[in-house]
Amino acid sequence: MVSRGLDLALGRLKSLWAICYDVYVRFAAHDAWAISSHVALSVLLALFPFLIVVTSIASLIGTDEIAAQVVSLAFEGxxxxxxxPLAGEITRVLTGRRLDLLTVGVVLLLWTSSSAVEAMRVALVRAYGVPDMRWWYWTRLQSIGFMLLGAVGMFLLAFAVVLWGPIWNTATAYIPDLGAATWNALAFRYISTSLFLMGGLMLAHLWLPPQRIPVLATLPGTFLTMLLWLVGAAVFGYWLSRWANYASTYAGLGSIMAVIFFLYINSVAFILGGELNAVLATRRRTREAREASEAEEQAGKEDVVSSKEETARDTSGSGRPARRNSKRNKAGS
Structure with a gap:
């Protein structure tokens, strides 16, 4: 019993190792190291325009607190x-009213902020290995729509975070057993932000590549990306606080290079999620094809056996009268 369990565990470890190896091979073959740089720089270029769009929506409504929450949520994790430093500077710059969004500037903002989505689309198309035959203007409109959907979603999330504190305080005033409002407001913030990121990643896998995949098939890559994001943020933050000395290498650009490197790590994690989904999909198709082939082969063997049995029955059935007739002929002679 113990030996059987050990063999099963070793088999699963071998399968896991094979999956990890296939993911890395595909990652390297698709030039993902270079594509990660493209995604990181595109996200950095699109970060300010995206936040300008979201905070301008909040500022036009007249809720600067929501605009501040948007900036805070953007740098969550x-x-x-x-x-x-980034959140403080962005908050001071963006919390004012941006009436220039009512002019042609909004077109430039939408175009620039959607470039990050375009870079993510290119990365996922390479990861899934399916050629994208769609027109460029259609993919650009799709990226703008995806960006606007994310902006509205972040605005609603910030709005919910702002309202959650008063709602929870009111609830605990009537029901003290619910617990401390501060801890639960923080828990709501983290949980809602995690769900927002998970939903955004799933939509990216479902919407950006040209082929359509089942919703459940996006979960492995989504969970892997989020796990790598958490681990990468923790390790990189610890390294920054302990040993990093960017100023000695990049002088005044040290903080900018740190942001670029952090975004590069996140881009690698994002592409690895797509590669994992592609590897699992390929293995699933291979397994289904093998099972279908085995079922067809088994059905063919059963047909051969049944045909032999029918032939044997026909032969035995026709042979008896023939032997009786031969005996009668001998007796008559």
Whole structure:
């Protein structure tokens, strides 16, 4: 019994190792190291225009607190050494009313902020290995729509985070057993942000590549990306606080290079999620084809056996009268 369980565990480890190996081989074959740089720089270029769009929506409504929450949520999970200075500067710049969005500037903002989605689309198309034959203007419109959907979603998320505190305080005033409002507001913030990121990743896998895949098939890559994001943020943040000395290498550009490197790590994690989904889909198709072939082969063997049995029955049935007739002929002679 123990030996059987050990063999089963070793078999699963071998299968896991084979999957990891296939993911890395595909990652390297699709030039994902270079594509990760493209995605990281595109996200950095699109970050400010995207936040301008979201905070302008909040500012036009007249809710600067929601605009500040949007900026805070955008850097949720970033190492404090990176998110602190960036969030403070962005909040001071973007919380004012942006009436220039009512002019042609909105077109430039939408185009620039959607470039990050275009880079993610290119990465996923390479990861899944399916040629994209769609027209460029259609994919660009799709990217703009995806960006606007993300902007509205982040605005609603920030709105919910702002309202959650008063709602929870009111609830705990009537029902004290619900617990401390501060902890639960923080839990709501983390849970809602995680669900928002998970939903965005799943939509990216479902929407951006040319082929359509089942919703459940996006979950392995989504979970892998989120896990790598968490681990990468923790390790990179610890490294920044302990040993990193970007100023000695990049002088005044040290903080910018740290942001680019962090985005590069996140881009690698995003592409690895797509490669994992592609590997699992290929293995699933191979297994289904093998099972179908085995079933067809088994059905063919059963047909051969049944045909032999029918032939044998026909032969035995026709042979008896023939022997009786031969005996009668001998007796008559």
């Amino acid at each position: 970033w190492p404090p050494a990176l998110s602190g």
